[in-house]
Amino acid sequence: MKLLDFEFNKHIELPSKNDESYKKFDFTRLYSNTYKVKPTQNQSAKQYDYLSHKDFYILFLHNSIQETGKSTLCSHIQYHTINKESFDSKNTWTQLAQSFIELDNCLHITKTLDKPLLIINTFSLSNSLLCPSLNIKLDNNCTADILEVFITNNKGACFLNVNRVFNLAKNATLDYSKSENLKHEDIIVFNYSSSFLNTSSLVINSIDSHCAQILNHWDIVLNSVDSIITINALSHIRANENVANIASITHNNINTSSHIQIKHILRDQTKALFEVKTKVNKSALFSKVIQSSTATLLSNETTINANPKLEIYTDNLEAKHSATCGNIDEEQLYYLQSRGITREKAEEMLIESLENEIFLKIKNPLCQSYLLWFKGKTHV
């Protein structure tokens, strides 16, 4: 069945080119693929054992169901399911996921974690639509590093519509990183939303590559004093893949801060969309807003549409936005070549250097090195 033909669409209007945010988004592939809604095929997760690592707490989810034998949690990491709670979101993809699931999965962290938590999501379903959802809650004064990875091993295209909701209590700090290794024909949509209490801080590091279509949708409301959201993202795509980074950030209280930095590395006939809108309301005095999109275009056929937008209703704030695109720096390339390195290898090194800038933003060294390994860049 095609996405537009599913029953849940009666109440949900899926995005189209008529929507302002999606004007430059290519829906062809997303809406032309056919998917099974309730797949029955369920292979073992044994083949994914290599993803576990002793230095992490592990939450292992196979086809959205916890593999208790492979999970190693502790008393202050509670994973459970609850009845679905109503959740008001303007994001259609979030609504779609909500209409699809029957129970909410919750991850509740009650104390500061002494080592990072690795959430491994594996999928062995073919031609399927899945909506893995997870509410992540941190109690007062908690600090945690979470690394989440998504892996598919299916025949035929898979569509993952991933919902993540962050609830951070007072003085909580969460460093969250995610990445995926999917089949080339797969499509993935990430929907992140968050609410904050006083002085809490959320950092999202997003590393995306090699997937037919990737859509990141960040919907963040900074309702509380001193709350901070930082998003560092890397989108490195090739062939005819396309990526969209769409964010809606609202500042509602004083001294709130949002910093979005997205790097695009675009090859071949790829297409990218950066659509970030930050609204600073009158009540959000002394807010700090940064939006930045950089694109390195490695082909004449690739395109990026970057729209950093600011909507400001207060007088006293610090805000800046930028969108740049260009090729690899010719002088840097020449410098490497002048030391005997071939042009191809020099380009590869420079691209890697751009990627490394985002990898290095992952503060926890274990998460950083695991992710480098996961993306095939080094060995743990």
Next chain:
Amino acid sequence: MLNIQDLYVQIKDNMILKGLNLSIKPGEVHALMGVNGSGKSTLVKTLSAHYDCEVKKGTLKYKNNNLLNLDVTQRANEGIFMSFQNPIEIAGINNMYFLKTALNAKRAYLKQKAMNAATFLKHVKELTKRFSLHNDMLKRDLNEGFSGGEKKRNELLQLLVLEPNLLLLDEIDSGLDIDAIDVVAKAINSLLDGKRSVLMITHYERMLKQIKPDYVHILEGGKIIQTGDYSLAVKLGEEGFKNIGLDRGDKNETA
């Protein structure tokens, strides 16, 4: 080693080198001096196939081969090394990784076995110890956040690792204090085995005192107008360009 005949080189619309002739034999040290904008940097950049420099006329022979048939990478692997006047910063590329990649690129070009990480590390640490260079440089990203002096020392380290045949030194001593100039001179002298040749651009007599050039050339208006031995450099140091009939202009320093 190097033979340049009637060389004309253009950068954008400006003809910088206009009929330059120069011959460097194995083991020789040549110093290039001249007022700003006379074409010193353009010459070494042309020899290293910089994309700005367009050869309009003339012949360039290196080890009896036509240098113009080789691209920048091939020239480097054939043993031509240009130390940059302003080394480029590249965040995200570890210096050690860069050095190892460059060395193994050269070894691959020469059909030699790649040097493994442990052997390479040992080799580089011996070099840094011998020439009083900081190991800290190896851990950092390539020239990123380096001071002017650190960048020049890093150029020196690359030179020592790659052991080129023709050293093109474009003001490798600028930005260095007196002690550091001595270290650079010591390192370059250590490479002079009677087979390697040097073409150096410098404004400092201290450097020339320590790496005594066999020939000193004065470049003016895109060609060599005077050639002498070390005593010419001494004379320039004492009397300046003006007293030998040349004015220091305000032309582009990088030309």
